Amino acid sequence: xxxxxxxxxxxxxxxxxxxxxxxxxxxxxxxxxxxxxxxxxxxxxxxxxxxxxxxxxxxxxxxxxxxxxxxxxxxxxxxxxxxxxxxxxxxxxxxxxxxxxxxxxxxxxxxxxxxxxxxxxxxxxxxxxxxxxxxxxxxxxxxxxxxxxxxxxxxxxxxxxxxxxxxxxxxxxxxxxxxxxxxxxxxxxxxxxxxxxxxxxxxxxxxxxxxxxxxxxxxxxxxxxxxxxxxxxxxxxxxxxxxxxxxxxx
Amino acid sequence: xxxxxxxxxxxxxxxxxxxxxxxxxxxxxxxxxxxxxxxxxxxxxxxxxxxxxxxxxxxxxxxxxxxxxxxxxxxxxxxxxxxxxxxxxxxxxxxxxxxxxxxxxxxxxxxxxxxxxxxxxxxxxxxxxxxxxxxxxxxxxxxxxxxxxxxxxxxxxxxxxxxxxxxxxxxxxxxxxxxxxxxxxxxxxxxxxxxxxxxxxxxxxxxxxxxxxxxxxxxxxxxxxxxxxxxxxxxxxxxxxxxxxxxxxxxxxxxxxxxxxxxxxxxxxxxxxxxxxxxxxxxxxxxxxxxxxxxxxxxxxxxxxxxxxxxxxxxxxxxxx
Ligand SMILES: Nc1ncnc2c1ncn2[C@@H]1O[C@H](COP(=O)(O)OP(=O)(O)OP(=O)(O)O)[C@@H](O)[C@H]1O
Ligand SMILES: [Mg+2]
Numbered sequence: 001x002x003x004x005x006x007x008x009x010x011x012x013x014x015x016x017x018x019x020x021x022x023x024x025x026x027x028x029x030x031x032x033x034x035x036x037x038x039x040x041x042x043x044x045x046x047x048x049x050x051x052x053x054x055x056x057x058x059x060x061x062x063x064x065x066x067x068x069x070x071x072x073x074x075x076x077x078x079x080x081x082x083x084x085x086x087x088x089x090x091x092x093x094x095x096x097x098x099x100x101x102x103x104x105x106x107x108x109x110x111x112x113x114x115x116x117x118x119x120x121x122x123x124x125x126x127x128x129x130x131x132x133x134x135x136x137x138x139x140x141x142x143x144x145x146x147x148x149x150x151x152x153x154x155x156x157x158x159x160x161x162x163x164x165x166x167x168x169x170x171x172x173x174x175x176x177x178x179x180x181x182x183x184x185x186x187x188x189x190x191x192x193x194x195x196x197x198x199x200x201x202x203x204x205x206x207x208x209x210x211x212x213x214x215x216x217x218x219x220x221x222x223x224x225x226x227x228x229x230x231x232x233x234x235x236x237x238x239x240x241x242x243x244x245x246x247x248x249x250x
Numbered sequence: 251x252x253x254x255x256x257x258x259x260x261x262x263x264x265x266x267x268x269x270x271x272x273x274x275x276x277x278x279x280x281x282x283x284x285x286x287x288x289x290x291x292x293x294x295x296x297x298x299x300x301x302x303x304x305x306x307x308x309x310x311x312x313x314x315x316x317x318x319x320x321x322x323x324x325x326x327x328x329x330x331x332x333x334x335x336x337x338x339x340x341x342x343x344x345x346x347x348x349x350x351x352x353x354x355x356x357x358x359x360x361x362x363x364x365x366x367x368x369x370x371x372x373x374x375x376x377x378x379x380x381x382x383x384x385x386x387x388x389x390x391x392x393x394x395x396x397x398x399x400x401x402x403x404x405x406x407x408x409x410x411x412x413x414x415x416x417x418x419x420x421x422x423x424x425x426x427x428x429x430x431x432x433x434x435x436x437x438x439x440x441x442x443x444x445x446x447x448x449x450x451x452x453x454x455x456x457x458x459x460x461x462x463x464x465x466x467x468x469x470x471x472x473x474x475x476x477x478x479x480x481x482x483x484x485x486x487x488x489x490x491x492x493x494x495x496x497x498x499x500x501x502x503x504x505x506x507x508x509x510x511x512x513x514x515x516x517x518x519x520x521x522x523x524x525x526x527x528x529x530x531x532x533x534x535x536x537x538x539x540x541x542x543x544x545x546x547x548x549x550x551x552x553x554x555x556x557x558x559x560x561x562x563x564x565x566x567x568x569x570x571x
Contacts, residue, residue: 050458074461081455087311088451088515098452101460106445152460 001025002047002156002188007056009042009212016042018212020056026155029182029189031199031220034209035233040192041082043209044158047190048079060156074102078152082160082192084145086133092144093129096120099151115151122177123147124170138165146174150181157181159191163198175202196248200224208232221246251519254512258526265534272541287421289533291485294426296504296528298433298482301440303501304508304517304524305471308451309464313509314564315381316501317475324392325358326483331395335402339409351428354484355477362476367469421485429485436477437525443470444517451515499557504528506560 002024009017017039024030032040045051047058049065058065060077078099086095096119100112108116120126123143128136133144142165149157157178163171179202181187193199199206200220208216208223210232216223224246229237238249269292270285299318306317333353334342365384399407440447449462450471457464508524535552539545 048459049463050455069461070458070463071461074459079455079459081459083455085453086456087453088448090452090515094515098449098456098460101445101449101462106448148456149459 001059001061002190003057003059004043004047005057005059007043007046007053007058009039009046009051009054016212017046020212020214022207022214022217024188024190026188027182027186028204029178029191029202030205030207031203032190032192032207032209033194033196033199034215038209039212040209041160044079044160044190044192045081048077048081048158049073050079050081071102074152074154076154077156077158078149078154079158080145080149080160080162082164084142086145089132089134091130091132092125092136092140092147093120095133095144096125096147096151099148100153102152115153119147119151123150124173139167139170142166143170143174150177155186156188156190159189161192161194163193163195171198178202196224200245200247224248251512251514255523255526258511258523258530261534262526262529265530265537268537268541269533272537287423287426290430291421291426292532292536293529294430294433295482295486296500296532297437297525298478299501300504300508300524300528301437301521302475302478302482303505304520305440305447305475306501307505308447308517309468309471310381311451311453313506314502314561316499316505317479318501324388324395325361326354328391328395329354329357331398331402334406334409335398339406343409347422347425348428351425351484355432355480358480358483359473359476362480363473367472425485429481432481433478436474436481440471440474440517441521443467443474444521447471447517448515451517499561500528500531500553502564503553503557503560504531506564507531 002022004020004022004024007017007020008015020043032044034040042051046053047060047065049070053066060073063073063076065073090098093116097108097112097116099119100108100115104112120129123146125140125144125147128140128144133141136144142162146159146162149159159178162174166174175198178189178191182189182204191203193203203220205218206216206220206223207214208228215232216228221244224239226239229235229239229248240247240249266289269289270282274281303316306315307313333345333350337345365380365387446462446467449457449460450464450467452460454464457467504527505520505524507527508520511527512519512523514520531553532549535549539549539552
């Protein structure tokens with residue numbers, strides 16, 4: 001379980017997150033949605049200690065973020081950040097293998113290589129294995145980065161807008177994969193999404209952020225309402241209900 | 251990859267052999283220790299600079315930087331100037347060589363580390379600011395020492411100039427040993443960091459996510475860089491000495507060549523390859539220039555020229571991406 005207690009964050013006096021309390025129990029897919037600048041990436045970065053906590057506490061299972069060893073946390077929680085910037089020039093296969101670093105510390109064994117091979121196949125990256133990251137398309141790169149986080153083999157997986165640049169097939173494929181990991185593998189997935197329809201289709205739970213606060217939190221059917229679109233997003237798209245699932249008409 | 255390392259090793263071996271044997275005048279019993287010490291000094295300097303440059307490029311995530319643009323040779327001249335200024339030429343000449351070595355090493359490492367740490371603590375990993383500050387500080391130190399040089403008595407000043415050249419025409423075995431005692435452990439530590447450096451080279455966020463927070467690794471690498479450059483400069487003198495001193499561009503050339511010859515992002519590959527290439531450039535270059543072509547142009551001048559061109563090429567290629 002990820003527990004977030006009284007987390008506030010500010011940059012140069014500007015409040016970015018305001019006193020956030022949130023529990024993300026083990027298992028399931030939680031979608032984090034909200035307008036641009038709501039603080040979604042900031043919250044995810046704080047959980048994954050990419051940014052330093054200023055106030056409040058965050059716990060992942062029995063580890064306290066900021067106090068526990070970085071290596072221990074890396075075996076429990078993986079993040080795919082929004083920017084996905086990689087400075088070194090390396091190949092797709094090498095990148096995915098680096099995802100295993102918390103386990104092999106630079107000396108990958110047979111087990112690590114097995115997982116890398118399996119991950120590459122799972123993310124349809126076999127053909128791109130030996131291509132350099134700067135020589136593939138944006139969507140392929142995004143897939144490689146998601147594969148790297150997946151290969152880390154952690155119980156918790158945080159993904160910040162992984163669907164960026166993905167075509168509809170790749171986006172559905174990735175979401176199914178995450179869905180399976182949660183249902184079949186008992187993993188906990190937290191994913192920032194902009195497409196509310198994807199959130200409604202694949203998430204068990206939606207957390208809405210707005211101006212640094214949690215604006216709403218619950219099952220997709222209860223969260224996706226006309227009020228959400230007008231109140232939080234400031235747009236007047238229509239919502240239809242297909243089966244039990246709400247669908248935003250864009 | 252393994253074959254390329256064998257080839258690099260062979261070229262280095264041939265260069266060393268050529269350096270030791272070509273154009274031999276006088277007795278071998280004199281030549282072998284004399285040239286052997288110079289050969290060892292070249293290897294040690296080359297390895298230190300290659301390692302320092304590779305580490306610097308990794309932690310700054312930039313492939314066209316070398317630590318020497320931070321004005322290390324100006325620090326060396328400053329130490330020399332201050333010593334002659336305060337002790338006088340005769341007082342300076344009376345200083346034992348090991349003391350000078352440690353003084354140089356100490357000042358260069360301490361100031362380098364201080365500068366780096368102060369800057370790292372400030373702007374969040376703003377490496378560009380760090381580099382610019384280093385350059386400006388280098389200019390400032392140079393200006394200060396030339397100011398002091400003007401206040402030194404002209405006859406003492408000429409001895410200062412002589413001192414900054416003469417110490418390098420032959421290699422003091424004691425200094426060589428001291429330098430090896432400092433550099434080899436530093437290179438060994440860099441080698442031990444190789445897997446962590448791979449992770450750091452991915453960038454701040456990726457490294458943190460993999461459980462390797464960059465700050466600690468960056469600090470450790472910076473300490474190693476300062477010690478390596480300090481020890482190489484204290485042994486061979488700065489570029490201006492006209493010997494094999496750490497040229498501004500030597501590191502840049504050898505690391506760029508290493509990336510071409512053994513393309514990989516792994517430091518387990520790049521580190522030994524850069525060290526081998528560095529030995530080849532310094533020893534092979536020295537052999538060809540001195541023993542084969544009989545040119546009197548000092549090697550650093552050629553390295554500066556080639557390195558300057560390479561720097562421009564890298565810069566232009568980088569800006570096109
Ligand atoms: N380095 C920074 N300096 C100043 N303000 C920042 C900085 N980084 C983020 N912010 C501000 O913090 C707020 C939250 O940013 P965050 O990246 O968490 O938003 P987000 O919800 O992920 O948005 P998006 O959907 O666009 O990715 C924004 O208002 C942003 O302007
Ligand atoms: Mg974001």
